[in-house]
Amino acid sequence: MLALITEAIWETLKLFKQKDKINYDRIGATLVGILICIAAKVDMFSILGEPLSIKYLGPILTGILISRGSNFIHDLLGSVSSMYQKNKP
Template structure:
């Protein structure tokens, strides 16, 4: 995958994680429902080894960090995770298509 596309994917993941963390505090108060969803998401990823950073081509240098960050992302729900993964997949496919066009010229 193109390095620029990888950085764009990483930027999108970082923004999504930050927005997820911000949702825990609703008008200055702790939202236990959102916190619970985050804990369930992180626990599921730790137990299954799900790691979006590795899938995006960034194997983490710190054990379990990719799984924790993936848990934060999936805590937002299936629609959000689907949209994020679809965006990553489309970016990867477009990068491959653009690379093959350059190689055939």
């Protein structure tokens, strides 16, 4: 699960620069996502039962992920849910 989320975060950060140009819209969306998650105390890692030891890292990483939009989050959570179902005894 953590590998899947890590890859999703990295792929999102790579969108900041495309074709040797800085994508200011992507950076702006990411900053807004981070601000909202910090203000609302939304932490996907805690929700999934994997709280992080660094206080604001969970909301920051969650903000990066939600900046991709609802379809992306829906697909990501579907993948995480599927992983949990396969690992259930």
